[in-house]
Amino acid sequence: MEFLESILVTPFIEIWESPYYFIELVLVGLSTGVLYSLVALGFVLIFKASGMFNFAQGAMVLFAALTLVGLMEHGLPLWAALILSVATMVGLAFLVERFMLRHLVNQEGLILFMATIGLNFILEGTGQLMWGSDVKRLEIGIPDQPFDILGGKVLLNTFDVTAAFIGALLVITLAVFFQKTPMGRALRAVADDHQAALSVGIPLKTIWIAVWTIAGIVALVAGIVWGAKSGVQFSLSLIALKALPVLILGGFTSVPGAIVGGLIIGVGEKVAEGFWGPALGGAIENWFAYMLALAFLVFRPQGLFGEKIIERV
Amino acid sequence: AKADEQFFPMLVYRTGAYAPSGIPVANGFRDYYTLLNKRDGGINGVTVTFEECETQYKTNLGVECYEKLKGNGPTGASLFNPYSTGITYQLIPKASVDKIPILSMGYGRTSAADGRVFEWVFNPPATYWSQASAVIKYFSRRAGGYDKLAGKKIVHLHHNSAYGKEANPTLEVLAKRYGFKLTLVPVDHPGQEQASQWRQIRRIKPDFIFMSGWGVMNQVAIKEAGNIRYPMDQFVGNWWSGSDADVVPAGDGAKGYLSTTFHGAGSDFGVHADIIKHIYGGDAAAAKENKVGEVLYNRGVVNAMFATEAVRTAQAKFGNKSLTGEQVRWGLENLNITQETLDKLGFKGMVSPLKITCEDHETMGPVIIQKWDGAKWSYASEWLTPMRDIVRPLVEADAAAYAKENNITPRNCN
Amino acid sequence: MAQAVEQKTEAAALTSPLVVNNIEVIYDHVILVLKGVSLEVPEGGIVALLGANGAGKTTTLKAISNLLGAERGEVTKGEILFRGERVDSLTPNELVKRGVIQVMEGRHCFEHLTVEDNLMTGSYTRRDGAAAVAESLEKVYHYFPRLKERRTSQAGYTSGGEQQMTAIGRALMANPNTILLDEPSMGLAPQLVEEIFEIVKALNEKEGVSILLAEQNTMIALKYADYGYILENGRVVMDGDAAGLRENPDVKEFYLGLAGEGRKSFRDVKHYRRRKRWL
């Protein structure tokens, strides 16, 4: 009884009583949420273009960030290292198409998924082989200072705000690109049916290279932002796990879904941890994100913005 | 015939999520063993051999490595240093069966300090529980005495795993005794996201924070502490949250961060001079590259020194030849490292003397607080002895429970 | 007869844009499906490919449009030439750019796209401007008014026949010069079947599009085609002018259901069984 009260009543009273704490949690939730969206976006792009659930997205984040800091450690200036890292991601896209995707046309989702697991191993191995497994500091000049708003009741951080801004910008650009260009339509066609797409002359090769390149660049940005937060190291690849509930909540195929999903998960998990965590013993964020996604799915099995699952006979 | 060899297995993690911590430890071990061979021609003429096996900090790989290495060398493995609490738990039951001792220095199962139940496990110089008591002692000094602790707010920010939770029961006992208000704040693996935990802390406004973190969690915590403008000198990490890899990524924000340790950091000790001379050919830069002098490197060196001294001790009884795990265990149990020995080996000022007994496999060696100034660590307190009167009964109770569950009859040490 | 085919092929290689020369196709490394098929589609001709279920019609068409790879099938012998180029050296995309497009059996619409988006994907390879594409779209809607009504529905939710129309319309959007049609009449209402063939005829006559048609509805196929090949078990067993085939007694019996005195009622089939095969 007491327990029920502590999870069903007390947290709401607390929210009522400490509104600034609540606002603060919502704000950090939003800024984290944008960063989740950024990682989820990489998944969405590739899924949209090939029906492939890219398990290696996390490894790509790691790989891109490692390449960047690795190059910078060798004395390259930031801009040069950035250009070279982008070039590396383009090269990766070419290789992936040449040695993997092309041979797996028309295979089932699970098989494609498994292939990306192979890719995941390759990227993790190569990234660490080339640049080492040590933690590396990434300094890209985004100011990192706390500042007060609402008369000092709420504390934010310039870095989080800037990162959220960069993330939002990228996400919106991509959303527009894919909604407004003919490429967007071709992408969706490919995701539905590889063979039919081939039959109407959509060049899978070009599409895939383009999409993997974009996903690679998104991974690079995600890697930079997260890497600047916690240092560039292997754990970066684990943030892919945080993108999963976002992806599922928003719908695998939807760019706006990735954004909204990210925000909902970000805010939801922060608020839950802040108000419900103490009663439940804390560290509930992880499963809470999934439970939240699950709760949404029960009402919309295809996610908030996902394409309706077609069931016909 | 071949010269006698003493084989030391090395469970390392040079890859994966915890590699930044695993690499310096492994290098420390490696360099110290190599040094012994190059400088002294081994331990009393017995060549030291070693082999690494990569665990990636994963328990299943740890078990595999253990099985793979335990039979190597002419007499099998001398002892195991698992360097992971999870792997240690797995190896504890196997140790007594395979008759190979485990030396889990500053980690692993705390109650293994009770040598009557855990004959084969050694965890000197101090355990998580001892450490927690020493940290509270430190806080009391900062507050101006034990009586000033009453009403103070202390947060234990911990990794949400068996390791991270270890200190909780001791802290709870201490909270009751000294009347401070303890809040436990767990962070889920891997700990990249701590925004809400730190907002909670900001709301609590604790007087002190004690952190039991690991891996990326440490770096993020230090950054987040800066984000909420928490004063660094009230924020103390345990000895797994106080290495160079934890503070460097946080940049200037980490200045003034405190952590516990039981050995000195830096490369100014005698043993480092020898290492640079014998292994790096006098090239200090190359040594630096290999992390010589970093906190966890030094931990590897200290650990290797304990291990080899145990062998030396055992040699005094069994002769200067390859020893079995069982004989090394005897050496560990009778290990007595005096200040004199330390000076001779080049560890002067780096480690405190220690003496293991049949009953006490931990020794409750003193703990010290170190401070990061943005470039290096330096001592920021005097040596703090743990509170034996609180910790030891807890240890014995837990060991007794373990003995009961596993049908072990504690041996008699008198 | 095989000899005749070969001779013809050689001669035709000079004139016909699409020539299939004695190909063999294997699926999954073990299943041999085509055992030496040769055929040709002359410029501006309508050629029908007839045969029972599983004879290999679809496989032949996919081999021509180079789509077998996606099914783990491969052409192991022989060659397919389109205007002198081997198709296996071209990607499907390049083939479409050269004007060869296939309407796949079983519709294969992009089910999450709307009907109109489905049609628009067909214009992916075109570079002649939005106006020309819009014009083609109008043309398709003119041919299939039903599609215009359903243009904003997701293709996955349209009826079987509507999907078939979408698939054909999509191919037309590419402005092709050679269409490979796989069972276009399947699932279409009778009057629509006629209409589709009329459309095919119109394309052929007005725009000079060559057509290779795999079809079960032999009656109508032979009515509109100029030339026909009959496939059995992965081999061409008979070929000839459409008119000639229509009169062939075997074809009449097995493919047209006309036995001697005219069409027999389906009611009567119950009372007999027969099975005769060439080979």
Place this chain on the structure above:
Amino acid sequence: MFYREAGQFKTTYQDDQAVFPVLQDKAAVFLLILVAYAVPFVADEYWLQAIFIQFLVFALMAIGLNILMGYAGQVSLGTGAFAAVGAYACYKLTTNIEGMNIIVAILLSGGCAAAVGVVFGLPSLRIKGFYLAVATLAAQFFILWLFNKVGWFYNNNPSGTITAPPRELFGVLITGPSASPEARYIVCLTFLIVFAWFAKNLVRGRIGRNWMAIRDMDIAAEIIGIRPLQTKLLAFAISSFYCGVAGALMIFCWLGSAETEAFDLVNVSFRVLFMIIIGGLGSIGGSIMGAAFIILVPIFLTNFPPMVGLDISTALQKHLEEIIFGVMIVFFLIVEPEGFARLWQILREKLRKWPFPY
């Protein structure tokens, strides 16, 4: 040429239904089982303890997941959690109930896992495909959190880990540290064989066909009279039962002791998933082959350079191992997307026709 079923006529449907219709296969399998039982007499402790027992445990789990995913078509990433339920249940049962037979305890643990599996399988009625994975991921994270958080599950010991107590079967120690690796191996092997056999029986009967029908086309399946919820939940139950039993064996016969981390997403759930995809979805034998691949290949790759006298650093070796392993996965998928099971089948078909090509 010798691999022929020529002369082996089947005169009854029963013969035709047999698992191994070709005599040579049957003989080979019996031989394999015999060899498997003989392994403890030749293999050294490292192989038994670190590799074979691990392989047996994971093979059992892979069969469990394959039932759910390969046969019933329900994507699950909760394998680790279901295994954890089995392990913790077994720990509670053996430490809290005096004198409980260890085999009974293990089977009951499977039952507990099955019950939990059913609960988390409920959303499968509405949620499908990759989306369903989220439901099982919720299980994965929630259950591990719970076991970590609530002291009751690990008898409130301060370390938060569970340790397998020593238990005997027919007077031989089979769990706990003092149990010989041979005894533990035999126990696991027997479990695997018996449960693989049960699984094979289930999937070739009505239940298995219902699962596959749901997998291949759930709407059509429902229309021909298969109740989707019941069928899916049964798959969840049985699959979790297998995972639970495997989880119990994992602690009691292999690791000896563990905390929740031993069952985490990457180490268990994903790993088992790799096994069944590489081995072949919808194949019991494939699960076993997949488990062998995923466990043995990395071990082989680690041990290979030293074997040929190559001395490279641990880290380099691990990275190369990862890369090669990744390349092998991609390569196998390209060669045969349907896994070892299919590769094996094709091989047999070729063998049957050999030396004639088609």
Place this chain on the structure above:
Amino acid sequence: MPDGPQTPTGRVIGDVIMKVENVSLSFGGVRALDNVSFDVREHEILAIIGPNGAGKSSMLNCINGFYHPQEGAITYKGKRRDTAKPYEAAEEGIARTFQNIALFKGMSTLDNIMTGRGLKMKRNLFWQALYYGPALKEELEHRAKAEEVIDFLEIEAIRKTPVGRLPYGLQKRVELGRALAAEPDLLLLDEPMAGMNHEEKEDMVRYILDVNDEYGTTIVLIEHDMSVVMDISDRVVVLDYGKKLAAGTPDEVKRNQDVIDAYLGVSHD
């Protein structure tokens, strides 16, 4: 046997077993079915024809519970059907085939047909896991039944082939086999002869007539091949844009001018 109109072949058409009354179904703006009523009598072959998108398949979907009509009622053997679940339809003896083949692609022909018998098999999990004993006995009994169906449809040769690899026409036949294996009282066939040549159609017709004759199964058939429809059906219902356009015997229907305009194009004799 109840009295009823006699068909030319001498079968006796029985009472109404299913009534469709004023059924309407819409999807968003699309009105797939609009106030449709007709009934089905025991043992008859009823054809539903109409242009593409007229709502024929949707009608079958309503009958077996995959769609639930917003208005109207469907009564089968005296019970309301329109709100029931698909599997309940199967339990009550309604089986069907699909327009876009809905076979279980990963399974062999035999297994596909055996799934059709699933409802009749009763052995529980325990026996199934043990296999030998009662479960095997049951399995073999039903296997024998399935083999009868296989014999009947002349698909012995592909018994063990995975259905995904079969050519289209054979897949249709297997699908029919799966429906027949359930020994249904009412069989719904959605374009069973699409994509077949004449000879194959003859085979299919033969199976349908045999089933109807020998087992007395009532058949509702959707088909676009008018010669087949006109030859074998007892009655025809014509749908157009979701509405019932006409109904009656084949002869009546094919002379109906509305039907000719909307659907047939030319008159078929």
